[in-house]
Structures are given as C-alpha cells and as structure tokens.
Amino acid sequence: MIKIGKITVAGPLMLAPIAGFTDPPFRRIARRHGAGLVMTELISAEGIVRANRKTMDMLAFHDEERPLAIQIFGNSPAVISEAAAAVEELRPDMININMGCPVRRVCGSGSGAALLLDPKNIFDITAGMVKRVRIPVSAKIRIGWDHRSLNYIDTVKALQDGGVSLIIVHGRTRDQQYGGRADWDVIRKIAEFSSVPIVGNGDIRTHAGALERMGFSGCPAVMIGRGAVGNPWIFSGRKPSxxxxxxxxxxxxxxxxxxxxxxxxxxxxxxxxxxxxxxxxxxxxxxxxxxxxxxxxxxxxxxxxxx
Ligand SMILES: Cc1cc2nc3c(=O)[nH]c(=O)nc-3n(C[C@H](O)[C@H](O)[C@H](O)COP(=O)(O)O)c2cc1C
Known part of the structure; x- marks a missing residue:
C-alpha cells in the first residue's frame, strides 16, 4: 500500500472507469494484476437517492476490489451529498464525482463535463460531499469544456477549496470527446500548482508509458482505461505468454x-x-x-x- 496525500492505494497505476467494461469481474481482474485503485463507472446520484433498483445494482462490489472508489454523477449539490451519504453506507474506500463525461444525455442535464462550466457549483458540490461523508472524496475532470475555455485553474481551485483529497485529470476537453490527444503538458502544469495530489489520465497504452507519463508530469499516480481492456498486465508490466x-x-x-x-x-x-x-x-x-x-x-x- 502507498499513500498519496491522505489516500492509501495499492500502487500508482489505477484502473480508469469505462462504462460497460469496468464492472466487478473486470475490477477484480485489474486488482489481481496490481491496479492501485479501481473505480465503478458513473452512477446516477438521482437514481441512488430514489433507490432505483437498476442504479442500486450498479453499486455492488466485491471485497477483492479494494481499494475501490464509487463514482457518482449529478449536478445538484443537495442530491449529490444525499447520494454520497447513501454510498458511504456501502463502505467503499472513496467517493468520486464525475466531471468529465462528455455524452449529451449526461451533459444535457448539467452533469458530467457540463459541471466544468460552473466552478461555483463545483465548489458547492464537493464542499457538500466532504461535509457529509467521512471517507475521501475525489473528482475526475477534463481540462475544460473546449479549447476556448480551458478553465482548469478555476476548476482545480474550486475542488481544492471544496476539500477533495484527489483529482483525476483526463487531459482532453469535452469537445474532444475521445479524439485527438490527451494534453500531458496541461496535466503537468496542473500537478505543479495543485495542492491536492493529481492523477494523470489519457492515452496510456503500455506499462512503460505509464511510468514515463508519471515522470514527465510529476503526478504521483496515473489512471489507465482503454489500455487495460484485454491487457490487465499493463498494471504489472509483465509480458504474458x-x-x-x-x-x-x-x-x-x-x-x-x-x-x-x-x-x-x-x-x-x-x-x-x-x-x-x-x-x-x-x-x-x-x-x-x-x-x-x-x-x-x-x-x-x-x-x-x-x-
Ligand atoms: C466507452 C467509455 C466509457 C467511459 N466511461 C467513463 C465513466 O463511466 N466514468 C468516467 O469518469 N470516465 C469514463 N470514461 C473515460 C475514461 O475513464 C478515461 O478518462 C478516458 O478513456 C481516457 O483514458 P484512457 O486513454 O486511458 O482510456 C469512459 C471512456 C470510454 C472510452
């Protein structure tokens, strides 16, 4: 186990959430191969508060997955802190708030990456969560809505003021969706000025690449999503037969x-x-x-x- 700020994780290479892929079976596989932290896919805060059955099923996890973060999404500070309190009862190791999902269904209701447009709400949401739960709260962000609004400094300041323990930065804008390249220069800049530990994310496809990105950015950890699907060995660096x-x-x-x-x-x-x-x-x-x-x-x- 290693400490990243206030957080204890099993290693510096973490599994990024990929909706439809990073379910309990795959999260267990990733942990067996050395992923330092795993995370659920985004789960609706509204659905949790309403105790919607399908939503509640998505919160399930196995002890072997620990350390595990449950990721929620929403845009109302009141609903999100209510959901966070319900999630804490399930005893995950961390709660994460999604501020990066680019899909219209999520952004359309002001959630996911749409939160990046409103740093005041980012503060209200995270401060509310931190006040409400005892386990660490983290956020997963993108570097801005589009290249005309790279407001990551305001976003990170709002998160710091809100009291989060960890910030995961996917180095793309919402506009980029999953195209183009993750901007590790920006991730490095954020890691330099943030008082909260930064986990860099985007386009890591090999174990060596993960270590190289950590060295380049100064991030104490990185998250790997697509590069881990079909290749959980990316966490250990082992070349399987x-x-x-x-x-x-x-x-x-x-x-x-x-x-x-x-x-x-x-x-x-x-x-x-x-x-x-x-x-x-x-x-x-x-x-x-x-x-x-x-x-x-x-x-x-x-x-x-x-x-
Ligand atoms: C199909 C798909 C589903 C995703 N689902 C989520 C999600 O539920 N929550 C989240 O924070 N990020 C989600 N992401 C973003 C990834 O966690 C990650 O930030 C992004 O893929 C860049 O990292 P990578 O290049 O290592 O995959 C998703 C990405 C893809 C491609």
Missing amino acids: VQEIIDEIKKHLDLMIAYYGLRGIVLMRKHLVRYIHEFRGAREIRKRLVGSNSREEICEILDSIAR
Missing part, C-alpha cells in the same frame, strides 16, 4: 458467469476480442469466439489456439 492470456480469459469468463449468470458469456465478448487481438489469426478466432454461446465452446476454441 499466449497460454497465460488464455488462462486469464477463462478466469475472467468464470467471474462473468458467476456475476451475471449465462448473460455473462455475451457480455464477455467485448473483452474477448481485446484479449486475443494480437494473436496470430485473430480475425478468424474472433469470429469463432463471438459466435460461441457456452463456456465449453469458448474454452475449446481457446485450447485449440494453445495447441
């Missing part, structure tokens, strides 16, 4: 089936294609795997690759 990848897929598949029932086989497909994408004949293997509907069939295909 084909057999190790196959064994890992089977473990992941079993966790998926245990968590989702047989639906887990279908939900596993998006991971499968990432795990095998560098195999020789990947296109053919992929076709066979995504056409499989049972654990046995998938394992048979995988075993035939190893032979």
Whole structure:
C-alpha cells in the first residue's frame, strides 16, 4: 500500500472507469494484476437517492476490489451529498464525482463535463460531499469544456477549496470527446500548482508509458482505461505468454458467469476480442469466439489456439 496525500492505494497505476467494461469481474481482474485503485463507472446520484433498483445494482462490489472508489454523477449539490451519504453506507474506500463525461444525455442535464462550466457549483458540490461523508472524496475532470475555455485553474481551485483529497485529470476537453490527444503538458502544469495530489489520465497504452507519463508530469499516480481492456498486465508490466492470456480469459469468463449468470458469456465478448487481438489469426478466432454461446465452446476454441 502507498499513500498519496491522505489516500492509501495499492500502487500508482489505477484502473480508469469505462462504462460497460469496468464492472466487478473486470475490477477484480485489474486488482489481481496490481491496479492501485479501481473505480465503478458513473452512477446516477438521482437514481441512488430514489433507490432505483437498476442504479442500486450498479453499486455492488466485491471485497477483492479494494481499494475501490464509487463514482457518482449529478449536478445538484443537495442530491449529490444525499447520494454520497447513501454510498458511504456501502463502505467503499472513496467517493468520486464525475466531471468529465462528455455524452449529451449526461451533459444535457448539467452533469458530467457540463459541471466544468460552473466552478461555483463545483465548489458547492464537493464542499457538500466532504461535509457529509467521512471517507475521501475525489473528482475526475477534463481540462475544460473546449479549447476556448480551458478553465482548469478555476476548476482545480474550486475542488481544492471544496476539500477533495484527489483529482483525476483526463487531459482532453469535452469537445474532444475521445479524439485527438490527451494534453500531458496541461496535466503537468496542473500537478505543479495543485495542492491536492493529481492523477494523470489519457492515452496510456503500455506499462512503460505509464511510468514515463508519471515522470514527465510529476503526478504521483496515473489512471489507465482503454489500455487495460484485454491487457490487465499493463498494471504489472509483465509480458504474458499466449497460454497465460488464455488462462486469464477463462478466469475472467468464470467471474462473468458467476456475476451475471449465462448473460455473462455475451457480455464477455467485448473483452474477448481485446484479449486475443494480437494473436496470430485473430480475425478468424474472433469470429469463432463471438459466435460461441457456452463456456465449453469458448474454452475449446481457446485450447485449440494453445495447441
Ligand atoms: C466507452 C467509455 C466509457 C467511459 N466511461 C467513463 C465513466 O463511466 N466514468 C468516467 O469518469 N470516465 C469514463 N470514461 C473515460 C475514461 O475513464 C478515461 O478518462 C478516458 O478513456 C481516457 O483514458 P484512457 O486513454 O486511458 O482510456 C469512459 C471512456 C470510454 C472510452
């Protein structure tokens, strides 16, 4: 365990939330490979306050995932602090507020990256959360709404004043969505002036790249999202053999089936294609795997690759 400011984590390379991917099975896999912290995908504060069943299901986690942060989104300080109090009862290690989601459905209601347009509300939200819960509160931001409004200094100041313990910075604007490049020069600038520890995020695809970005930016930790899908070894830097990848897929598949029932086989497909994408004949293997509907069939295909 290492300390980052007031936060205790298991290592400096963390798993970024990816909606639809970073569910409890994958978060457990990431932790087994050394991810220092894992985080749920964004979960509606409104839904939590209304105790919506589907929303409450998204809050589930396994002890093996710890240290774990639950991420919520919303735009009303009152609703968010109410949701934070409910979340704290589940005993996660941290609560995170999403200030980076670019999708219209979320921004349209003033949540996610739309919060970046209103630093006063950022302060009200985080100060309210920090007052309401005892566990650490963190925020995940982008560097601005668009390149004409790179207001990250105001955003970070509002978060500092609000009392957050950690700030994760995805080095893109909302306008960029996931295109272009994450701006690590800006992340470095933020890490220099912020009194709160900064976790840099964006475009890390290798273990060496993660260490290089930490060195460049001065961030005590970094978060990895897309680069970890199908490659949890990114956290340890280990280069797996084909057999190790196959064994890992089977473990992941079993966790998926245990968590989702047989639906887990279908939900596993998006991971499968990432795990095998560098195999020789990947296109053919992929076709066979995504056409499989049972654990046995998938394992048979995988075993035939190893032979
Ligand atoms: C499909 C998808 C879903 C995402 N879902 C979330 C989310 O629920 N919460 C969040 O804070 N970020 C989310 N992100 C953003 C990632 O956490 C991360 O900031 C971004 O992908 C850049 O990092 P990367 O290049 O390592 O993937 C999502 C990204 C993608 C591509």
